[in-house]
């Protein structure tokens with residue numbers, strides 16, 4: 001076996017999205033605790049980056065510990081912190097800031113020598129708005145009075161929904177819409193995919209070569225592309241494989257992995273690149289607007305991975321911090337060769353469809369001018385970003401993509417939380 005470098009050795013810091021990547025609600029994502037332990041062991045540093053502004057870093061770190069992921073509060077980066085930095089750069093020390101949100105924002109403001117206040121009558125110099133279950137009509141009314149008066153207004157993020165145990169619930173984008181409708185004004189935005197969030201994560205983690213890891217195209221991957229960083233999309237959250245194939249250029253990741261075990265893989269097992277229509281035993285082509293995926297009769301050498309065929313772990317909750325009991329030398333279950341084979345089919349499909357779409361559309365990768373997620377709070381649905389509104393769907397029949405991926409037995413998103 002020749003030694004090749006894994007992602008965890010090539011990149012110095014993983015900027016990890018949380019929901020759909022590390023956990024789904026109260027439970028760890030399959031293999032996540034073991035994979036993150038192994039990544040640290042390989043020398044990679046971790047930063048846990050969340051758009052959710054409701055909880056301060058120590059509470060997020062405690063939640064991660066509960067699901068078997070060691071994390072220091074200093075390794076947690078929230079959109080509340082990014083918003084507080086934006087405010088601190090624009091206001092004198094000691095300025096009062098009206099909080100439409102919760103404890104996470106109050107802690108982040110104090111860290112920047114800003115003073116949280118609760119009403120527009122307290123003399124605030126600005127308004128900051130972030131998700132909290134505490135936000136109700138009285139708080140939204142205070143925010144509206146202050147925003148209508150012309151004060152600086154910063155929103156932590158514009159995610160339209162938050163996942164809950166009972167399904168989708170209004171997220172900060174929806175609550176921002178309330179004040180936007182009432183005042184006709186627009187906030188500055190800190191969270192993914194906007195640049196301040198990435199900058200905050202870079203500053204706090206001292207990353208020189210970061211890898212953005214996420215489950216969403218329109219926040220994690222778009223944010224990474226806007227910042228010029230490489231990204232790994234994992235299929236444990238909200239993104240279906242079909243959406244990746246149909247993604248517009250600014251939403252395309254550098255790598256695609258089944259789950260966080262991808263951090264242990266070398267880049268050549270995970271790369272998705274426009275025009276690279278062969279991967280492993282698979283080759284893809286777009287013929288008359290339809291995707292065709294074919295597998296070599298004899299598996300190509302590259303498909304014969306030198307991984308041991310062993311038991312695949314079944315996602316038990318890990319409570320101890322040492323290398324969890326599992327197969328594999330580093331405590332991590334090896335990737336099932338069938339999973340890698342399906343991933344290869346997906347990678348080939350992306351290479352072919354992206355090239356066909358770019359040629360037909362006369363556009364090339366790197367288009368970052370439009371920002372679907374900025375409009376997300378205005379009524380776009382999640383699926384629209386990579387699907388019907390994605391550039392590729394105009395040039396390649398989405399039904400042919402679905403059929404080809406189904407035939408290649410590519411699993412759909414596994415742990416969709418909303």
Ligand SMILES: [Mg+2]
Pocket residue numbers: 017018019020021214215216237
């Ligand atoms: Mg996520």
